Amino acid sequence: MFKQLETASKGDKLLTADILQQLKYNADGLVPVIAQDVESGQVLMMAWANQQALEETLTTGRVCYWSRSRQSYWRKGESSGHQQQLHSLRVDCDGDAVLALVKQTGPACHTNRRSCFYIELSTTEAVINSEPLC
């Protein structure tokens, strides 16, 4: 399938069901999902999803992950209210990563920062480069 996608052209259409089935899930049946703010372009977080979570995301229009720590579906914002409304879902050329463009309500990070990527490394030091929103 992904060999076929590498040679596909703009406008070519394939079935989503086929693609979701043939993603390169890891031994736990998961693929990494990058969430990016569709308005600002900021990369908000990276988490994991199985095939069913991706299907639910497309069907409901809200991003659903698989929580590896809780071993359960993680409907982002279900308890915090900080949900991610799906703008578009993309997969990469070799089918081992997913990009979700989202409208994020409030902070994406559990530390109440907009993005989880707030620790910036130099060759010697790491700096915290943003504050919690509230």
Added chain:
Amino acid sequence: MFKQLETASKGDKLLTADILQQLKYNADGLVPVIAQDVESGQVLMMAWANQQALEETLTTGRVCYWSRSRQSYWRKGESSGHQQQLHSLRVDCDGDAVLALVKQTGPACHTNRRSCFYIELSTTEAVINSEPLC
């Protein structure tokens, strides 16, 4: 370490060496690295790196991954010329993902597209939404 980072404030400094050592590498010693174009904000690709590849990235200022298919260091652009000059390197709140903001020379994708995420899924169909650059 990452419990400590969750409660850290803006301007707090920690040692990069400590952070790189305590990232949550998987069973193969790898973490996912997201490459984002620092100028356009476009998410270009996701690949994997081990601790030594991350150290090299910081030291040389060019992104180095670990190729899982070739089982070797993958100095992006070494053969293609499509290198990634590092602007900044970030880690996330729980230390299991890395974000590299880069200046990308040419296409990031081996299909000669700017980004690897050119396959867009709807509930039913998948559409190729960009063409190779050359």
